[in-house]
Amino acid sequence: MKKIKKYTILAVDDAKDSLLLLEHDLLEAGYQVITCESGDEALSILQENHVSLVLLDLHMPGISGLVTLQAMKAQLDLARIPVIMLSASGDEEQIVASLEFGADDYVTKPYIPNVLLARIRNSLRLMEKTRQLESLALTDFLTKVNNRGSFQTLVKKVISQAKRDKYIVSIAMFDLDYFKQVNDNYGHEIGDKALISFAQILKDTFRDYDIIGRIGGEEFAVCLPNTHIEEVYNACERCRTSLEAHVLYFDYEGKKRELSLTVSVGVTSAEGHLIDFEELMRLADHGLYKAKKNGRNQTVIEGSFDMGETEFEVERQANQEMNNMDEKYAGINYQVGLNNVLGDEGLFEDILVMFYQDHGDDHTNIHQAIEQQDQRKLKHLVHTIKGVSCSIGAMNLYDMCKALDLAVNENKTEQYQTLFAPLKDELIKVTSGIKLHLSEKV
Numbered sequence: 001m002k003k004i005k006k007y008t009i010l011a012v013d014d015a016k017d018s019l020l021l022l023e024h025d026l027l028e029a030g031y032q033v034i035t036c037e038s039g040d041e042a043l044s045i046l047q048e049n050h051v052s053l054v055l056l057d058l059h060m061p062g063i064s065g066l067v068t069l070q071a072m073k074a075q076l077d078l079a080r081i082p083v084i085m086l087s088a089s090g091d092e093e094q095i096v097a098s099l100e101f102g103a104d105d106y107v108t109k110p111y112i113p114n115v116l117l118a119r120i121r122n123s124l125r126l127m128e129k130t131r132q133l134e135s136l137a138l139t140d141f142l143t144k145v146n147n148r149g150s151f152q153t154l155v156k157k158v159i160s161q162a163k164r165d166k167y168i169v170s171i172a173m174f175d176l177d178y179f180k181q182v183n184d185n186y187g188h189e190i191g192d193k194a195l196i197s198f199a200q201i202l203k204d205t206f207r208d209y210d211i212i213g214r215i216g217g218e219e220f221a222v223c224l225p226n227t228h229i230e231e232v233y234n235a236c237e238r239c240r241t242s243l244e245a246h247v248l249y250f251d252y253e254g255k256k257r258e259l260s261l262t263v264s265v266g267v268t269s270a271e272g273h274l275i276d277f278e279e280l281m282r283l284a285d286h287g288l289y290k291a292k293k294n295g296r297n298q299t300v301i302e303g304s305f306d307m308g309e310t311e312f313e314v315e316r317q318a319n320q321e322m323n324n325m326d327e328k329y330a331g332i333n334y335q336v337g338l339n340n341v342l343g344d345e346g347l348f349e350d351i352l353v354m355f356y357q358d359h360g361d362d363h364t365n366i367h368q369a370i371e372q373q374d375q376r377k378l379k380h381l382v383h384t385i386k387g388v389s390c391s392i393g394a395m396n397l398y399d400m401c402k403a404l405d406l407a408v409n410e411n412k413t414e415q416y417q418t419l420f421a422p423l424k425d426e427l428i429k430v431t432s433g434i435k436l437h438l439s440e441k442v
């Protein structure tokens with residue numbers, strides 16, 4: 001019985017009679033066969049066809065078998081194709097040179113068909129095993145997405161390409177919410193099933209050329225080349241809501257159970273020379289940290305790292321400032337705020353709590369509106385926060401909002417990012433100051 005035609009063999013020989021014979025033997029054995037008579041032809045066939053193995057004659061007019069072999073080994077996508085050299089010459093030096101240049105085997109002509117076929121089978125078997133091992137080393141055994149190491153390698157390649165071709169790179173980081181409870185309540189086996197089904201949701205949501213990796217226990221990351229932050233945000237939201245709607249059914253202790261999970265997501269992006277793997281991962285992770293802190297089951301965009309200090313650093317500095325100064329709230333003129341409520345301290349503190357709750361995330365919302373070029377949303381956000389910051393006595397924030405508000409009214413889009421960067425820092429300073437003092441209320 002003939003084998004299933006799974007492998008395609010390219011036979012290269014300038015002698016037509018040898019080629020015919022080879023083709024006949026290979027077809028008989030069940031392989032698909034492509035033939036050609038020169039090294040040049042072979043190289044162009046290899047670019048356009050999926051070839052499993054090459055049988056390469058050593059002595060040919062034009063480029064020799066050895067040069068063809070070297071050209072194959074120099075190209076990343078061809079280097080892995082097994083090559084068996086064929087030659088009438090049993091010259092020791094030629095055999096050694098062929099093997100040293102990367103040939104998998106060497107067979108002398110006239111060949112014994114069964115021996116050649118056995119050697120072909122060996123080479124193909126070895127290739128399959130090598131590929132399986134490579135895949136095992138690069139893939140997460142549970143979810144079958146890239147493991148951490150391979151995610152990093154692939155993303156770094158994308159980043160080099162993006163710097164050359166000047167396109168944006170985005171990273172989204174996902175962490176399942178309260179996942180420990182799944183293990184604690186139902187055991188690791190169900191936890192594993194939940195991880196597998198989440199990985200499937202990621203595979204279904206993102207495109208083939210996006211890179212998905214499992215970078216920690218219940219933590220995944222996706223790299224989206226050439227994708228703007230708003231599209232990334234929308235894809236992450238699709239993924240988040242798919243998981244929220246997904247129900248895992250299983251039996252536990254003799255009863256039928258159902259489980260739904262949620263996920264928190266942090267996303268960021270960068271462009272040009274600013275793209276850096278570690279920095280993108282750090283920012284996405286910080287967005288994720290905020291998503292967790294804000295109540296989980298949400299996607300938070302973390303600003304590009306060309307926008308000055310990160311929120312983390314600003315928050316840390318605000319806290320430090322508060323500790324060093326005798327100021328009651330960072331960035332707030334307490335007296336101005338108090339006067340606005342006719343000296344009622346209790347009421348003023350309640351207003352500060354409301355400010356924290358209503359506007360604590362506005363830097364993310366404003367950033368999103370700028371990125372999405374949503375002029376109406378941006379105008380509404382900036383205008384509102386301008387009014388409110390004035391009433392609580394956050395006068396620096398008020399000035400910054402006023403400047404951005406003006407730019408929005410005059411549609412000076414080129415100024416948005418520049419005016420937004422200090423506003424963002426000031427808003428974080430004010431909200432973290434409020435939180436520091438009113439931690440039991442907010």
Ligand SMILES: Nc1nc2c(ncn2[C@@H]2O[C@H](COP(=O)(O)OP(=O)(O)OP(=O)(O)O)[C@@H](O)[C@H]2O)c(=O)[nH]1
Nearest residue numbers: 175176177178179180181183188189191192217218
């Ligand atoms: N089943 C299973 N569990 C895993 C695996 N890797 C990590 N975990 C579990 O994932 C859980 C992570 O828990 P935490 O880091 O406390 O976080 P969490 O409970 O998800 O809470 P938040 O992230 O704060 O929402 C731990 O219980 C780990 O044991 C795995 O491969 N399989």
